[in-house]
Amino acid sequence: MKYVLVTGGVVSGLGKGVTASSIGLLLQACGLRVTSIKIDPYLNKDAGTMSPFEHGEVFVLDDGGEVDLDLGNYERFLDVTLTRDNNITTGKIYQSVIDKERRGDYLGKTVQVVPHITDAIQDWIERVAAIPVDGKEGPPDVCVIELGGTIGDIESMPFIEALGQFSYRVGAGNFCLIHVSLVPVLNVVGEQKTKPTQHSVRGLRSLGLTPNILACRSTTELDVNVKEKLSRFCHVPEDNIITLYDVSNIWRIPLLLRDQKAHEAIANVLGLDLPCISCKAVLREWTARAQLCDMLNEPVRIAMVGKYTGLSDSYLSVLKALLHASVACGRKLVINWVSASDLENATALENPDVNKAAWDSLKSADGVLVPGGFGDRGVEGKIIAAKYARENNIPYLGICLGMQTAVIEYARSILGLENANSTEFDPNTKNPCVIFMPEGSKTHMGGTMRLGSRRTYFQVSGSKASQLYGNQSFIDERHRHRYEVNPEMVSKLEKAGLSFTGKDESGQRMQIIELASHSYFVGVQFHPEFKSRPGKPSALFLGLIAAASGQLDTLLNKPIATKANGCANGVSLGSPHRYGNGKSTVNVSYTNGNGNGLHA
Numbered sequence: 001m002k003y004v005l006v007t008g009g010v011v012s013g014l015g016k017g018v019t020a021s022s023i024g025l026l027l028q029a030c031g032l033r034v035t036s037i038k039i040d041p042y043l044n045k046d047a048g049t050m051s052p053f054e055h056g057e058v059f060v061l062d063d064g065g066e067v068d069l070d071l072g073n074y075e076r077f078l079d080v081t082l083t084r085d086n087n088i089t090t091g092k093i094y095q096s097v098i099d100k101e102r103r104g105d106y107l108g109k110t111v112q113v114v115p116h117i118t119d120a121i122q123d124w125i126e127r128v129a130a131i132p133v134d135g136k137e138g139p140p141d142v143c144v145i146e147l148g149g150t151i152g153d154i155e156s157m158p159f160i161e162a163l164g165q166f167s168y169r170v171g172a173g174n175f176c177l178i179h180v181s182l183v184p185v186l187n188v189v190g191e192q193k194t195k196p197t198q199h200s201v202r203g204l205r206s207l208g209l210t211p212n213i214l215a216c217r218s219t220t221e222l223d224v225n226v227k228e229k230l231s232r233f234c235h236v237p238e239d240n241i242i243t244l245y246d247v248s249n250i251w252r253i254p255l256l257l258r259d260q261k262a263h264e265a266i267a268n269v270l271g272l273d274l275p276c277i278s279c280k281a282v283l284r285e286w287t288a289r290a291q292l293c294d295m296l297n298e299p300v301r302i303a304m305v306g307k308y309t310g311l312s313d314s315y316l317s318v319l320k321a322l323l324h325a326s327v328a329c330g331r332k333l334v335i336n337w338v339s340a341s342d343l344e345n346a347t348a349l350e351n352p353d354v355n356k357a358a359w360d361s362l363k364s365a366d367g368v369l370v371p372g373g374f375g376d377r378g379v380e381g382k383i384i385a386a387k388y389a390r391e392n393n394i395p396y397l398g399i400c401l402g403m404q405t406a407v408i409e410y411a412r413s414i415l416g417l418e419n420a421n422s423t424e425f426d427p428n429t430k431n432p433c434v435i436f437m438p439e440g441s442k443t444h445m446g447g448t449m450r451l452g453s454r455r456t457y458f459q460v461s462g463s464k465a466s467q468l469y470g471n472q473s474f475i476d477e478r479h480r481h482r483y484e485v486n487p488e489m490v491s492k493l494e495k496a497g498l499s500f501t502g503k504d505e506s507g508q509r510m511q512i513i514e515l516a517s518h519s520y521f522v523g524v525q526f527h528p529e530f531k532s533r534p535g536k537p538s539a540l541f542l543g544l545i546a547a548a549s550g551q552l553d554t555l556l557n558k559p560i561a562t563k564a565n566g567c568a569n570g571v572s573l574g575s576p577h578r579y580g581n582g583k584s585t586v587n588v589s590y591t592n593g594n595g596n597g598l599h600a
């Protein structure tokens with residue numbers, strides 16, 4: 001097993017996660033099987049309890065792990081399925097050591113950071129690195145480890161110590177350290193400054209880690225003399241100094257690394273003999289997508305009616321899924337951020353300008369997306385958005401809470417149940433159309449969330465959702481919720497025209513709603529965004545963007561594969577639009593803004 005550690009210096013927010021994912025992709029393109037581990041030195045056991053407003057979205061894995069959003073980057077870039085153990089936190093490590101101490105496993109010893117915590121970290125890495133994540137048998141070849149935070153953070157000290165020991169444990173030739181740093185350009189003189197990187201490398205060395213490769217974030221390519229200087233002061237060969245200069249889109253990063261031969265530098269450190277020809281072939285698809293993404297100019301506007309509209313990372317996977325679908329449909333994605341509470345009547349009274357701006361933004365969109373959420377702020381606004389989309393035949397995709405609010409809206413407007421609500425927001429409502437339906441304990445909130453991959457069975461064939469998923473009998477998608485549509489209200493809602501086209505195996509949990517008479521009105525209890533991939537957009541996002549850009553009929557009128565597995569949504573650039581396992585395909589031709597025919 002070879003390990004590539006990615007650390008960050010100078011400041012946070014340098015795009016370390018994307019860099020580490022891109023390195024993984026590059027190695028994968030060279031024919032290696034790659035896995036990844038993200039280390040988050042915070043004390044929380046997992047990201048589940050952290051506010052998306054502060055920390056970005058909580059990413060959910062198949063196994064129900066609630067993890068850092070960087071694991072989403074790895075899954076998307078490497079097209080792998082990670083486990084909760086691929087995200088290490090201080091909380092998890094300390095808990096495992098304290099549990100062992102309580103069991104008496106340390107035989108009367110004083111339990112210390114070194115060696116007990118540092119050993120636990122190393123053992124964890126070694127164990128998890130061997131888990132296959134690509135659906136194949138046997139351990140991967142390379143594990144990319146990303147250390148969160150910036151060198152010098154107090155919290156990351158035990159991890160740095162552990163990783164220093166680990167590099168010694170696995171031996172030279174099996175460990176490659178890539179340090180992502182910043183080379184700022186001072187405006188006055190326009191000079192690229194190396195000092196911050198020098199300092200951060202010195203800091204790294206003083207902690208016992210020696211970088212093999214420097215990946216320098218800068219606005220433009222590094223000057224030759226700047227590279228020379230960095231090489232001299234940081235003791236890194238010039239060939240191993242890579243510039244991550246600003247690019248037009250994220251998919252260009254792996255190409256940037258390839259062009260600067262990052263994979264060859266890594267291969268040299270790890271003693272690998274890489275076939276670079278195949279490396280180029282696999283990256284052709286990424287090149288095409290990166291170029292296409294820059295060329296698109298005909299917009300598709302989607303109103304994101306959410307709660308955390310101030311920090312786009314709060315909805316990262318939803319945005320990525322929208323992007324994947326937009327690129328597949330040959331459209332440039334434009335997000336109209338609408339803060340749900342701004343749509344409410346209370347805002348209209350208190351702050352009419354804000355309310356008007358929110359409504360203008362909603363009304364100028366081609367489609368509406370209401371993402372998941374917790375807590376009652378903005379819920380009425382989300383209900384209003386669902387009503388607007390339903391009544392005006394505007395394509396709508398409601399995810400989790402976005403499905404629940406659509407059901408509440410339907411019960412209020414069509415069934416005339418004025419106070420219909422979810423018991424999450426009104427525990428005493430006379431018309432509970434969304435109720436608490438825990439899978440686990442009824443007394444402990446921590447154990448009551450329905451988390452991870454669950455199966456949905458289609459109830460009717462031929463509904464839009466079912467067609468988009470390739471007319472399979474079932475699909476597996478990821479969940480993260482406590483509340484669900486009240487099964488006792490289902491037949492009433494159904495008689496009034498709301499179709500429950502997907503349910504769980506018991507038939508008690510409603511998973512998909514649709515309105516047959518509407519251009520595209522879909523709500524799902526699960527989160528399809530977590531399984532969307534570049535080149536393989538999630539089926540329902542593809543449906544939303546296709547509907548919002550007038551292409552849904554074309555998409556659905558083609559014969560779609562009837563047999564497919566898992567997430568049936570493979571769309572690859574430059575090749576036929578392929579659903580499911582690829583046994584049967586359908587061609588869908590889209591046009592981009594320039595009028596060029598493109599196969600998506």
Ligand code: GLN
Binds near residue numbers: 371480482483
């Ligand atoms: N708060 C809702 C529930 O727990 C929706 C959760 C979500 O949107 N992820 O069921």
